[in-house]
Amino acid sequence: MRGLKKELPFSEKELNNLLKSVQTPFYLYDEKGIRNRIKTLKDAFSWADFKEFFAVKATPNPNILKITKEEGCGVDCSSMAELVAAEKSGFVNNEILFTSNDTPLQEYEKALSLNAILNLDDVSHIDLLKEKYKLPDLVSIRYNPGGDFGNEIIGNLKESKFGVPKKDLINGFARLKDYGVKRFGLHAMLISNELNPQNIIKVAQFLFETAVEVNKKLVIDFEFINLGGGFGIPYKPEETELDIYYISRQIKKLYENVLLENGLKPPKIYMEHGRYITGPNGYLITKVLHIKESYKKYAGIDANSANLLRPAMYKAYHHITVLNKNSDEKTELYDVVGSLCENNDKLATDRLLPELKRGDVLVFHDVGAHGYSMGYNYNGKLRSAEYLFTKDRAFKMIRRAETLDDYFATFDF
Ligand SMILES: Cc1ncc(COP(=O)(O)O)c(C=O)c1O
Structure with missing residues (x-):
C-alpha cells in the first residue's frame, strides 16, 4: 500500500552515521x-x-x-x-x-x-x-x-x-x-x-x-x-x-x-x-525495542510519552518515517508505545507502517515545538539529549541526556 510521505532535511546515510555514535532516543533540530x-x-x-x-x-x-x-x-x-x-x-x-x-x-x-x-x-x-x-x-x-x-x-x-x-x-x-x-x-x-x-x-x-x-x-x-x-x-x-x-x-x-x-x-x-x-524543524529519533502481538500489534520503542506528550495529551498526530525502509510499503497496523505504566502511553495508535523489527529506527516528525519542553519524569524516565543538524550539515549536541545522578540530585540520601 502506498503512503503519503514527509521529507527529512538530512539523508538516511547522514542519520545512520550519527546513530553509530549516539544513543536513542534523542531530539534533532534542523x-x-x-x-x-x-x-x-x-x-x-x-x-x-x-x-x-x-x-x-x-x-x-x-x-x-x-x-x-x-x-x-x-x-x-x-x-x-x-x-x-x-x-x-x-x-x-x-x-x-x-x-x-x-x-x-x-x-x-x-x-x-x-x-x-x-x-x-x-x-x-x-x-x-x-x-x-x-x-x-x-x-x-x-x-x-x-x-x-x-x-x-x-x-x-x-x-x-x-x-x-x-x-x-x-x-x-x-x-x-x-x-x-x-x-x-x-x-x-x-x-x-x-x-x-x-x-x-x-x-x-x-x-x-x-x-x-x-x-x-x-x-x-x-x-x-x-x-x-x-x-x-x-x-x-x-x-x-x-x-x-x-x-x-x-x-x-x-x-x-x-x-x-x-x-x-x-x-x-x-x-x-x-x-x-x-515545530516542523524538530524530530524525535527512537528505536524499536520489542514487537508484541497481543489483541493488537504493539511496537515498543525506547521513547515514551514522557519524551513526547502531545499524542497522549491531545491525541495529536505525529508522522513517522521508518529509517531505511520503503514508506510505500506500509503493510502493518501498529500502536507505537513507550514503557510508561499508563495505557495512554501511545505515540501513535492504529498506524499503518512498514513491517517493523527490533532495532528499527523511527523518526517522529514535527516535534520541534512543545515536544521536548512538555517532557516529564514519570516512572523515573530520563530526558533525552537534543542535537542540532547545523546549517553546515554537522550534528551538534546542544543538550546532553539526563542521567540517573541528575534524577536523584534533589535527594539527600
Ligand atoms: C501566550 C502564548 N504565546 C505564544 C504561544 C505559542 O504558541 P504556538 O507555539 O502555537 O505559536 C503560546 C503557546 O502556548 C502561548 O501560550
Missing part, C-alpha cells in the same frame, strides 16, 4: 529550517514595523534561542526559568516579552530587572505591581474578549483562564495611564495550531478594532499590537501549509483600513509564534 521559517515570517510582514518574539516554551533550549536572536527575534517568556533562559541567551530589555498568568511576584521582579515588556493577564496585577515597584514606561495587556474565533483548540474563550475580560479592558488601560504609564501594548492569544487563514485574519481585525475603540475612549496610542502565536503547521501529510504571504496581505489591508483610517499612529506588529518556527 538549523536551516528554523532560520528559513523566521526569514519567511519577517519577509511576509516586512510592510510593517514587525517583530517576532519566539515563544520560549515551545523549544526552551538556549542554543535554539540564540539562533532566533541571530535572525532578529525577541523572545516571549512565561516563567522564571524562561526569563533566565532568555537572559543567558543574550536577550536584553524590550527584546523580552513577559506573558505570564497567575504570576509569582518574584517573576515580575525578575522581568522588571531585565527591563522586559510586561504583558498583564489581569487588571488586579496593576495595583499589586504599583504598590511594590515603579511601573515601567511601557506596559501591555493581554485581552480575552470571550466568544469563539473558530479555533478548535481554544474554543469558547469564556472558558479560558487567560487574559483580561472585556469588562476590564478599558479600565485597565485607564488605570495604567493614571499611574503614569506612557506607552501601551495590546495583546491576545486567541488561536492555537490554526490552519484556517480566515480565523487568523479575524483575530487581527478584532484586535485592530479593539485598539481603535480604546484609542477613542482614552486617547492613547498603541506602540504595538501583539497578535499572539498560534499559526498552525500541517502535522498530517495531507494537510496544507499556511500561505503566510496571503495572510499578511489581508492583515495589511486591515491595518490600513481600520487603524490608519481611524487616525491611529501606526503601531508595530508583534507576534509570538513557537510552533510555526520550530
Whole structure:
C-alpha cells in the first residue's frame, strides 16, 4: 500500500552515521529550517514595523534561542526559568516579552530587572505591581474578549483562564495611564495550531478594532499590537501549509483600513509564534525495542510519552518515517508505545507502517515545538539529549541526556 510521505532535511546515510555514535532516543533540530521559517515570517510582514518574539516554551533550549536572536527575534517568556533562559541567551530589555498568568511576584521582579515588556493577564496585577515597584514606561495587556474565533483548540474563550475580560479592558488601560504609564501594548492569544487563514485574519481585525475603540475612549496610542502565536503547521501529510504571504496581505489591508483610517499612529506588529518556527524543524529519533502481538500489534520503542506528550495529551498526530525502509510499503497496523505504566502511553495508535523489527529506527516528525519542553519524569524516565543538524550539515549536541545522578540530585540520601 502506498503512503503519503514527509521529507527529512538530512539523508538516511547522514542519520545512520550519527546513530553509530549516539544513543536513542534523542531530539534533532534542523538549523536551516528554523532560520528559513523566521526569514519567511519577517519577509511576509516586512510592510510593517514587525517583530517576532519566539515563544520560549515551545523549544526552551538556549542554543535554539540564540539562533532566533541571530535572525532578529525577541523572545516571549512565561516563567522564571524562561526569563533566565532568555537572559543567558543574550536577550536584553524590550527584546523580552513577559506573558505570564497567575504570576509569582518574584517573576515580575525578575522581568522588571531585565527591563522586559510586561504583558498583564489581569487588571488586579496593576495595583499589586504599583504598590511594590515603579511601573515601567511601557506596559501591555493581554485581552480575552470571550466568544469563539473558530479555533478548535481554544474554543469558547469564556472558558479560558487567560487574559483580561472585556469588562476590564478599558479600565485597565485607564488605570495604567493614571499611574503614569506612557506607552501601551495590546495583546491576545486567541488561536492555537490554526490552519484556517480566515480565523487568523479575524483575530487581527478584532484586535485592530479593539485598539481603535480604546484609542477613542482614552486617547492613547498603541506602540504595538501583539497578535499572539498560534499559526498552525500541517502535522498530517495531507494537510496544507499556511500561505503566510496571503495572510499578511489581508492583515495589511486591515491595518490600513481600520487603524490608519481611524487616525491611529501606526503601531508595530508583534507576534509570538513557537510552533510555526520550530515545530516542523524538530524530530524525535527512537528505536524499536520489542514487537508484541497481543489483541493488537504493539511496537515498543525506547521513547515514551514522557519524551513526547502531545499524542497522549491531545491525541495529536505525529508522522513517522521508518529509517531505511520503503514508506510505500506500509503493510502493518501498529500502536507505537513507550514503557510508561499508563495505557495512554501511545505515540501513535492504529498506524499503518512498514513491517517493523527490533532495532528499527523511527523518526517522529514535527516535534520541534512543545515536544521536548512538555517532557516529564514519570516512572523515573530520563530526558533525552537534543542535537542540532547545523546549517553546515554537522550534528551538534546542544543538550546532553539526563542521567540517573541528575534524577536523584534533589535527594539527600
Ligand atoms: C501566550 C502564548 N504565546 C505564544 C504561544 C505559542 O504558541 P504556538 O507555539 O502555537 O505559536 C503560546 C503557546 O502556548 C502561548 O501560550
